[in-house]
Amino acid sequence: MPEIEGVENTGGVIKKFLYLNSKAPYGTVYALEVLEMILISAAFEQDVHVAFVDDGVYQIKRGHDTKGIEMKSFLPTYRALEGYDIEKLYVEKESMEERGLRAEDFIVPVTVTNRLAMSHLIASMDVVLGG
Amino acid sequence: MLHTVNKSPFERNAFKGCLARAQKDSVILLFEDAVYAAIKGTTIESVTVRATQDFKVCVLGPDLKARGYDEGHVVEGVTVVDYGDFVDMVVAYGPVVAWL
Amino acid sequence: MAYELNGKKIEHDEEGYIADVNGWNEDVAKMIADVEGIDMTSEHWEVIHFLREYYNEYQIAPAVRVLTKAVAKKLGPEKGNNKYLYELFPYGPGKQACKIAGLPKPTGCV
Incomplete structure (x- = not known):
C-alpha cells in the first residue's frame, strides 16, 4: 500500500521545517537520527530545510570511508536528498571556517550562510528539529 | 521562539551554540544538566550574565534542586x-528549538 | 527467522526483508517473489535491478514517490507511474519490490 496513506494531505497546510544538524557523524547517533527524520518527513511534503552548524558541518564533508569502522557512510544518503526534493541545505559560514572547510569540501550543493543569517533562518521556521 | 538547553556547559557547547544563534529577546530555558550554566561562581557565570541582557533566561527548579x-x-x-x-x-513562545 | 534456499539459510526479519543486502542474488529474489505470490517477468526484473542500482548508489531503499520519479527518469514516464508499478507489485513498489530486491524496508514506510 502507499506509504502513510491518507496522512500525506494534512489539509494542504505546508509548514516550514528545519532540521538542524550540530553534531559530528559516527561518534554519536544524533546525526543518523536526524537524517532518518529527514527521509521520513519527505513523505509529508512539507517545506523542508536542512542546516549544518558546529560539528554538524562534518557530516557532509567529502571522502568519508567508513569500511574500517563498519558503519554506513552518510554521504550517499545525503546525495539522495535531491531525489526527495530536499534541496534547501545551509551551512553556517563560521562553523565551516573554524574547521578549515570550504564550500567545495561538501558532497552536496549548500548555501553558505553567516551566523546572523542562520539565526534569522531558525527564527523563521514553524518547526525546528535536530541534534 | 523558545530555545531549550539540556546539556552541561562544561561538557558540550550546546549553551554557547544556542546563545550564538538565538535572536535577541528570545526565551532560553536551561534544564537537566544545563542548569549548571545558571549557577554563580563558575567559569561560565560571565557568559550567563551577559546572556541575561539579551535574552529571557530561565532555569527549571526541580532540576536545580x-x-x-x-x-x-x-x-x-x-x-x-x-x-x-x-x-x-x-x-506562549513556541516553536521550540532544542539544543542538544 | 530465515528462508531456506538450496539448503542455505537466509536470515530475514518478521516482515520478510532479508538481513544482509549482500546475501542477495536472483535466486533469492525468485524465492521471495514466490512467497509474495509474484510471477517474475522481465518487467519485474527491470524494477528489481533498478532498485539494486539505486541502493548501491545511495545506500537507502527509496520511498515510493522517489522510486516512481527515478524510474520515470531512467525508464520513461510509461513505467515511472503508480499504476504501472502497482500492477507489477500490488503490495507497493516501495515495500514489496524492495523486499524482493533484498533491500531494507524503505525509511518512512509504515
Missing part, C-alpha cells in the same frame, strides 16, 4: 521556573 542547588545559587537575572511554567512557555 535535584542537583543540590536552589534559587540562592542562581545567577542574577535568571528566573527559576517549575514544570507548569515550562508548559506555559512552550505554549
Whole structure:
C-alpha cells in the first residue's frame, strides 16, 4: 500500500521545517537520527530545510570511508536528498571556517550562510528539529 | 521562539551554540544538566550574565534542586521556573528549538 | 527467522526483508517473489535491478514517490507511474519490490 496513506494531505497546510544538524557523524547517533527524520518527513511534503552548524558541518564533508569502522557512510544518503526534493541545505559560514572547510569540501550543493543569517533562518521556521 | 538547553556547559557547547544563534529577546530555558550554566561562581557565570541582557533566561527548579542547588545559587537575572511554567512557555513562545 | 534456499539459510526479519543486502542474488529474489505470490517477468526484473542500482548508489531503499520519479527518469514516464508499478507489485513498489530486491524496508514506510 502507499506509504502513510491518507496522512500525506494534512489539509494542504505546508509548514516550514528545519532540521538542524550540530553534531559530528559516527561518534554519536544524533546525526543518523536526524537524517532518518529527514527521509521520513519527505513523505509529508512539507517545506523542508536542512542546516549544518558546529560539528554538524562534518557530516557532509567529502571522502568519508567508513569500511574500517563498519558503519554506513552518510554521504550517499545525503546525495539522495535531491531525489526527495530536499534541496534547501545551509551551512553556517563560521562553523565551516573554524574547521578549515570550504564550500567545495561538501558532497552536496549548500548555501553558505553567516551566523546572523542562520539565526534569522531558525527564527523563521514553524518547526525546528535536530541534534 | 523558545530555545531549550539540556546539556552541561562544561561538557558540550550546546549553551554557547544556542546563545550564538538565538535572536535577541528570545526565551532560553536551561534544564537537566544545563542548569549548571545558571549557577554563580563558575567559569561560565560571565557568559550567563551577559546572556541575561539579551535574552529571557530561565532555569527549571526541580532540576536545580535535584542537583543540590536552589534559587540562592542562581545567577542574577535568571528566573527559576517549575514544570507548569515550562508548559506555559512552550505554549506562549513556541516553536521550540532544542539544543542538544 | 530465515528462508531456506538450496539448503542455505537466509536470515530475514518478521516482515520478510532479508538481513544482509549482500546475501542477495536472483535466486533469492525468485524465492521471495514466490512467497509474495509474484510471477517474475522481465518487467519485474527491470524494477528489481533498478532498485539494486539505486541502493548501491545511495545506500537507502527509496520511498515510493522517489522510486516512481527515478524510474520515470531512467525508464520513461510509461513505467515511472503508480499504476504501472502497482500492477507489477500490488503490495507497493516501495515495500514489496524492495523486499524482493533484498533491500531494507524503505525509511518512512509504515
